[in-house]
Amino acid sequence: MDNFDFYSPTYFAFGDGQEKRAGELVRRFGGSRVLIVTGGGSVHRNGAFDAIASSLDEAGILYMELSGVQPNPRSSKVYEGIELCRRENLDFLLAVGGGSAIDTAKAIGVGVPYQGDFWDFFCAKAQPTATLPVATVLTISAAGSEGSNSCVITKDEGMLKWSMNLDLIRPKFSILNPKYTCTLPAYQTASGAVDMMSHICERYFTNTTDVALTDRLCEALLRTIIEAAPRAIADPNDYAARADLMWAGMLAHNNSCGIGRVQDWASHQIEHELSSFYDCAHGAGLAVVTPAWMEYVYRHDITRFAQFAVRVFGCEMNFVNPEATALEGIQRLREFFRSLGMPVTFAEIGAKAEDIPDMVAHRAQKPNGFPFGNFVKIHPDDMTEICRLCCR
């Protein structure tokens, strides 16, 4: 186990009806003039917005709304939010929705007190030193942004999907009501489950030794998601399954299962190119990339992949041929994604083999573009090969 710092100071209020505490919690964490950041309108249709608005009204808190954040959230909306906060002298950001609304709020938060262009923080030109407080009411479990230190924004010009990670941007509080996830389309529920599982896998596949405890925590979360996701899809109103998924999504990304180990993140990097090029759902892109990445790298540590197969999917260990067990685990993961209705090939998300060189070139534009990943270092040729494995 490596030395580590762990800091997850977010106050979580979890369960049905907790959104009624929004006013009390905004007050407790120092807000009085709030920008509510929302997406395409589902939070108006499912009643979440009204419940929060009533709660803020009761607490005497002024609020305005910035709506229309889209999936793979764009820098243009961040600029709009920064302008609005400055003009109206707003002092608190409350994201209502999923990862896109939250990440937009986080980016606005660090952008408001900064004199320069907020994008500087994403291209490593500057480090934020101040932020407006950010809080969330989560209605889509997937990204884990409600408890994480990360934020991913896509720059409209060039479709650069880049990220910023630091403790400063962890939400002050997050309200998680699983009931709001019951009205999600099955595709989005499945996509969220894949995203969570990928957040765990990115941490699980490591070269750090002596990681018994965090291995067990990763496996516990993966098994829970594997049990809960099909139930939530079969019966959208299965509250217990929704609740397990929602809390697992938070734990998958607040780093409780990733501390003390070098993490990988290669699949996420490749997926960011996919969603840049084809605007696919992040989880759908990950369902395609993750098993292909695994097939490309598993020989690097067959034992770890066999452990994954046995402990996560309950495969029987093949002591004569551990590689067979390792491969069985990868195959089980791909079948699981498919069983959730997820795409598992380039063709199924509308991606094209002939675009692979352009995606590799686009990736190379990023600061420290290549190599990426830590379990196995991914160079341009490796990324090309992994993308080809997605085309079968």
Add this chain to the structure above:
Amino acid sequence: MDNFDFYSPTYFAFGDGQEKRAGELVRRFGGSRVLIVTGGGSVHRNGAFDAIASSLDEAGILYMELSGVQPNPRSSKVYEGIELCRRENLDFLLAVGGGSAIDTAKAIGVGVPYQGDFWDFFCAKAQPTATLPVATVLTISAAGSEGSNSCVITKDEGMLKWSMNLDLIRPKFSILNPKYTCTLPAYQTASGAVDMMSHICERYFTNTTDVALTDRLCEALLRTIIEAAPRAIADPNDYAARADLMWAGMLAHNNSCGIGRVQDWASHQIEHELSSFYDCAHGAGLAVVTPAWMEYVYRHDITRFAQFAVRVFGCEMNFVNPEATALEGIQRLREFFRSLGMPVTFAEIGAKAEDIPDMVAHRAQKPNGFPFGNFVKIHPDDMTEICRLCCR
């Protein structure tokens, strides 16, 4: 899963050498005049105190020491610390040691700004509304107080071992260096492992339904401790085992595995009487009480005890006779405690069957003395029976 709030804002710095950051961290969390609270002197012998003192000196932070906190920490030492902080105008508490030093610091923290007797907080006469900031450098993993909202103090008069629980007293930061646990006597290592396992079991045995995720987390922690504790005892310098135990001890009690479920805590309540009467190590008392409590209550939910046996100890499920599996799990737990060198009967900790009525009467003095526990409500007759099961 029940609705819940979860808040674990402590900043954790984990690993070898992290104590050198004490000065930086005290500064970051607003301290300038520090009371260092220590126990019987081990932190002077193992170098921890000197490393911390140097770090505070470098950061220009003034400090004084309150030493001599004993196991099952006493109210008299708390009064002494409150006096000292007031007299010397100290503004920050840094506990260096294990749960006793930390709980003493927590009690001093809420006592200093309070006009009345700090014991009011323990007998539910008042709720603390302010505290001096408390931080810890952990050198003994067991109590989990470094990340928890709880504090247990024994009042000298009457040997009342009572507790206080609230988020206000969670440490600002905790430094955990597993190396300092390498010099612990085997008995104390074992005792710590039992304490952690008990913190998890108190959460695991619940009547709350739909707790799949937290069940898995509890099981992950228990399996890790079961693997790591014998290794740490066989080779005291096994850093990986020490590190797993140390972080597991924190997770066992910061409530990450207990959220959304009604917890039990009956074994702890009974053990508090044992350590009041015989001043035994808390973990040793728990090793005696916990399996006896299990034998007394398991029929209440045989399925849950069978799950415990199968998932935690790898017992094979007896589908014809699940009760046999349930009992096998309890037996395996007792054998595990014994294999660590722990007592498992009253006689082995010097407790006497004839004292049982006095212990039950002493318990009855507590605010809300009976019934206690939630998985099964424990009335005086039940406590008597559980204690008798400890006498075999």
